Structure formats: structure tokens, C-alpha cells
Amino acid sequence: MRRICFLLVVFLALQFGKSLAQTDTLQLNIKQAEYLFRKQNYDLLASNFQIDQERADIITARLWDNPELEHENLFYNHETKKFLQTSYEYGQFSSSVAQLFKLAGKRNKNIKIAQFGVKMAEFAYFDLIRTLNFELHNNFYNAYFAQQSVAVYQQQIAASTQLLKAYEVQLKTGNVALKEVIRIKALLINLKTELIAVLNELEDSQKDLRLICGLAPSGGIKLILPAPENNPPITSLSYQSLIDSARVNRSDLKLARTDLEYQKMNLKLQKAMAIPDVELSLSYDLKGNYPEKYTGLGIKIPLPLFNRNQGEIKKAMTGIDASENNIRKQESILENEIFNVYKTVFRNEKLCNEVDPSFSTDFDKLISALIKNFKDRNINLIEFLDLFDSYKENTLQLNKLQQNRMNARAELNFVTGTNIFK
Numbered sequence: 001m002r003r004i005c006f007l008l009v010v011f012l013a014l015q016f017g018k019s020l021a022q023t024d025t026l027q028l029n030i031k032q033a034e035y036l037f038r039k040q041n042y043d044l045l046a047s048n049f050q051i052d053q054e055r056a057d058i059i060t061a062r063l064w065d066n067p068e069l070e071h072e073n074l075f076y077n078h079e080t081k082k083f084l085q086t087s088y089e090y091g092q093f094s095s096s097v098a099q100l101f102k103l104a105g106k107r108n109k110n111i112k113i114a115q116f117g118v119k120m121a122e123f124a125y126f127d128l129i130r131t132l133n134f135e136l137h138n139n140f141y142n143a144y145f146a147q148q149s150v151a152v153y154q155q156q157i158a159a160s161t162q163l164l165k166a167y168e169v170q171l172k173t174g175n176v177a178l179k180e181v182i183r184i185k186a187l188l189i190n191l192k193t194e195l196i197a198v199l200n201e202l203e204d205s206q207k208d209l210r211l212i213c214g215l216a217p218s219g220g221i222k223l224i225l226p227a228p229e230n231n232p233p234i235t236s237l238s239y240q241s242l243i244d245s246a247r248v249n250r251s252d253l254k255l256a257r258t259d260l261e262y263q264k265m266n267l268k269l270q271k272a273m274a275i276p277d278v279e280l281s282l283s284y285d286l287k288g289n290y291p292e293k294y295t296g297l298g299i300k301i302p303l304p305l306f307n308r309n310q311g312e313i314k315k316a317m318t319g320i321d322a323s324e325n326n327i328r329k330q331e332s333i334l335e336n337e338i339f340n341v342y343k344t345v346f347r348n349e350k351l352c353n354e355v356d357p358s359f360s361t362d363f364d365k366l367i368s369a370l371i372k373n374f375k376d377r378n379i380n381l382i383e384f385l386d387l388f389d390s391y392k393e394n395t396l397q398l399n400k401l402q403q404n405r406m407n408a409r410a411e412l413n414f415v416t417g418t419n420i421f422k
Contacts, residue, residue, distance in 0.1 A: 025220040030140055033213055037136050040214025044132065047125045054114070054121040061110040065102070071095045088286065096283035096298070104272035113269060116262040120255055127251035130417055136212045137410035143205035144223040145403035146198055152395045153195040156388070159371055160188045180381050187385060191392075231409075231421045234349045242338050242416050247331075249417035256330045260323040267316035274309040276302045337415040345412050348405040355401070366391065 028036075038044065073093040076083050085091035164184045170176045206221055215221075247253060281298040289296075370391070374384040409421035 027222045029224040036213040047128050051121045054118045057114040061114040065100045067099045069097050092287050094285040096281050098281035100279045102277045104275040106272050109269040112265050119258045123251045123255035134414035139205045139209045141406040145399045146202035148399045149198050157191050246334050246416045253330050256327045263319040263323045270312040270316045341411045341415050345408045348408045352405050
């Protein structure tokens with residue numbers, strides 16, 4: 001009975017450990033990765049805070065200047081030997097309150113500049129989403145197809161290990177030569193070395209993917225590539241239509257255009273700053289003026305004889321020229337990026353469409369038959385190694401081809417600022 005209970009406890013412990021191992025591995029498709037990225041990416045959160053800071057500048061720009069209160073009191077009366085007297089008979093004080101009034105629409109222009117600042121922060125935020133989303137897709141596809149390559153190597157290593165064990169048994173009986181066993185061992189070492197390189201690439205891509213999605217470094221990730229949605233054929237997309245789409249949707253171009261509007265409004269503000277502001281004041285003096293209990297109304301305005309804000313106006317005009325040049329630069333970058341990526345996508349799609357879908361399945365059947373024929377001595381070692389390596393290289397090339405295809409699609413979405421390929 002004790003033995004049965006012990007075996008039951010061991011069995012339950014093994015099942016529990018197995019379930020924990022399963023839960024430690026996160027299964028993730030591209031839609032789930034995008035959701036985590038939007039929710040947990042630290043750069044996006046920081047950029048969102050920047051928008052809130054810019055919105056606070058609008059509040060600041062809408063505020064009026066505070067009035068200024070000034071008061072002067074008799075400190076010490078040497079006749080009465082007393083301090084701070086305020087009575088009419090023995091004291092003296094004067095007070096005034098002043099308010100600054102900005103002219104030439106400076107307040108409204110500052111508000112509009114702050115609003116442009118919010119727009120620019122929002123476009124910078126959207127462009128950051130566009131950039132990080134491309135990096136997300138790029139790392140996702142790199143990691144996914146690296147996983148597929150790892151599976152190929154593991155399959156070949158397992159088959160080579162079984163083959164080596166069988167040949168070591170045959171070597172003891174004298175049925176095979178030592179050089180054949182050594183060649184199989186060399187093949188196995190080469191496969192394990194290449195596997196390590198692929199695993200390093202996989203871990204680098206997974207690290208970047210974790211950072212973008214805000215995931216903890218612990219635990220494994222199993223990436224799932226969903227079936228492709230109904231995407232338009234590349235032949236239906238013209239270069240000019242992609243250019244037009246990018247000009248409407250690219251956030252970096254919108255940011256450059258908004259910066260130009262910002263600079264134009266800044267020029268209007270700097271010209272308005274050349275117009276003096278007016279300060280009105282109301283004062284009261286107990287006995288220090290004529291007549292006593294004096295009440296006065298004052299006005300103060302600087303005379304723009306020397307400083308007419310010439311430097312800031314010149315700087316604002318230069319800012320407009322710089323912004324116009326930046327727009328031309330962004331449009332040139334946009335056109336060149338789209339032209340380059342369009343050609344890349346077209347080549348990848350054409351090559352993928354030329355590959356027979358049954359090619360991979362037929363190759364898997366071929367490798368199984370290859371191993372069997374080699375064990376049965378129907379082919380020699382040189383032929384086996386050549387075909388075995390050919391299988392590996394072709395399978396890896398198919399993975400690389402699909403990886404390039406998906407990355408090129410993601411890049412076309414990136415340069416157009418749209419979701420042409422889902």
C-alpha cells in the first residue's frame with residue numbers, strides 16, 4: 001500500500017511539474033504581440049507623458065498675467081519713537097496695484113503655438129508607434145523562422161544521433177569502416193555548431209521582442225504564425241498609389257508639416273513681441289503726495305527705440321526656411337524608401353509564388369527515404385551526406401525566403417504608414 005501511495009505521489013509531482021513547464025512557455029501570435037506592445041511598451045508610455053506635458057503648456061498659455069501689488073510703509077517715526085505707524089496723524093504709507101495687458105494678440109498666438117506643440121507631440125507619438133511596430137514585426141518574424149530553423153537542426157541532430165548509434169554497433173561487428181563513423185560524428189558536430197549559432201540569433205530576436213512588448217526575461221516564448229489574411233496581390237499596387245498613401249498617412253511627414261505651421265505662427269508671435277505691452281496701475285498715498293490721501297492712475301509702456309525684437313524675428317524666419325527644407329527632405333526620403341521596398345516586395349512575392357507548395361512536404365518524404373536507403377546500404381556515405389546537407393540547406397532557404405517575404409511586407413506597411421498587408 002505504501003509503495004502504491006509513493007508511486008501515486010511521484011506521478012502527481014511529475015504531472016504538476018509538466019504543467020508548470022507548459023505554463024512557463026508563452027504562446028504568442030502577432031496580434032497578441034501588437035496588443036502587448038501598445039499596452040506595455042515603455043517608450044510609448046514615455047511619449048504619451050510628453051503629450052500630456054505639451055497639453056499643460058496650453059493651460060499655461062491661456063493664463064493671464066498676475067496683478068502686482070506694491071506697498072510702502074513708514075518704518076520708524078523718530079518723533080514718536082515708534083515703528084510702522086499707519087495713522088493719518090503720525091504715519092505714512094503708499095500702495096499701488098498694477099496689471100499688465102499684452103497687446104497685438106500675444107496671448108492668443110502663444111495659445112496657438114502651444115496647440116501646435118501638442119499636435120507635434122502627437123505626430124511624434126504616432127511615428128514612434130509606426131517605427132516600433134515595424135521593429136516588432138521584424139523581430140517576431142526573425143524569431144519565428146529562427147524557431148523553424150532550430151526545429152530543422154534538432155530533427156537532423158536526432159536522426160544523425162540514431163544513425164551514429166547504429167553505425168557504432170555495426171563498427172564493433174566489423175560491418176562498417178571507422179572512417180564512416182568518423183564522418184557521421186563530424187556531421188553531428190557541424191550540425192550542433194550551426195544550431196548554437198541559430199539559437200543565439202533566436203535569443204537576440206526574442207530579447208528585442210520582449211523589450212518591445214514589455215515582457216519579463218524569464219520563461220520561454222513559442223511564436224505562432226497565423227494563416228495569412230486576404231492581402232491584395234502586389235501587382236495590384238502601383239508605385240504612385242503607395243506614394244499618395246504615404247503622403248496622407250506618414251506621421252513623420254505630418255510632423256514636418258506641422259513644424260512649418262509652428263514656425264509660421266512663431267514668426268507672427270515674434271513680430272507681435274516687437275509691439276510694447278501696457279501696464280496700468282492704481283495707487284494711493286496717505287500724505288506723501290498732493291493732495292493728501294492721493295489717489296492716482298498710472299500707465300507704463302516701454303518705448304521701442306532700440307530693441308524691436310529683431311533677432312528673434314530673424315531666427316523665426318530662418319526656422320521657416322529650415323522647416324520647408326525638412327519637408328522636402330522627408331518627401332525625398334519617403335519616395336526613395338517606397339521605391340526601394342516596393343521592388344523588394346515584388347521580388348520576394350514573385351519568388352515565393354514560384355515555389356511549389358508541395359516542395360517542402362516532398363522533401364520531408366525524401367529525407368526519410370534517404371535515411372532508410374542509407375541504413376540498408378543502398379547508397380554510399382558520400383551520397384548520403386550530400387543529399388542530407390542538401391535537404392538541410394533547402395529547408396533553411398525556404399524558411400529564409402518566407403522570412404524575407406514577411407519582413408518586406410512589414411517594411412512596406414512601415415514606409416507607407418498603412419496596413420496594406422495584415
